[in-house]
Amino acid sequence: MPRLTKKQGGLAAIEFVLLLPLLLLIGWVSVDFGRLIFQYDALTKTTRDAARYLAAATRPTSPAFETDPTYQAAVAQTINLALCGSISACNSRVVPDLETDNIVIDYPASTVAGINYVRVSVTDYSVTFLTNQIADLLGIDVVNLGDISVTMRQIQQ
Numbered sequence: 001m002p003r004l005t006k007k008q009g010g011l012a013a014i015e016f017v018l019l020l021p022l023l024l025l026i027g028w029v030s031v032d033f034g035r036l037i038f039q040y041d042a043l044t045k046t047t048r049d050a051a052r053y054l055a056a057a058t059r060p061t062s063p064a065f066e067t068d069p070t071y072q073a074a075v076a077q078t079i080n081l082a083l084c085g086s087i088s089a090c091n092s093r094v095v096p097d098l099e100t101d102n103i104v105i106d107y108p109a110s111t112v113a114g115i116n117y118v119r120v121s122v123t124d125y126s127v128t129f130l131t132n133q134i135a136d137l138l139g140i141d142v143v144n145l146g147d148i149s150v151t152m153r154q155i156q157q
């Protein structure tokens with residue numbers, strides 16, 4: 001019996017060396033997937049908060065509402081809320097590489113008279129992977145999260 005244990009003394013080390021690259025790849029993919037889910041969740045929450053804020057803050061009541069200073073201030077604060085999570089200061093973005101071009105505010109038509117809706121959307125936001133080597137290995141450059149959109153009914157004033 002002692003002879004068999006001597007012959008297999010380094011077998012565990014060889015198996016570990018053979019499996020290590022696969023284990024590292026699975027670890028990196030798990031971290032990247034977790035980061036993707038985190039960024040999607042953060043964008044969903046801030047988009048919902050921004051739509052809620054704009055729905056409660058102001059309501060366009062005339063055809064020239066876009067020139068109203070109160071409305072312009074509310075839109076600027078809504079964009080700040082969607083980008084940074086705060087209506088006042090924008091020190092850091094909720095997710096990296098999110099720009100004002102990704103934030104879209106519009107008013108979908110209502111089928112009921114007197115009810116207004118506001119929609120805040122994050123469009124064309126792409127998540128990059130932690131390392132380009134893994135993305136190249138998997139054949140993926142970036143992942144586009146698509147459009148994250150929230151529509152809310154505006155408060156009647």
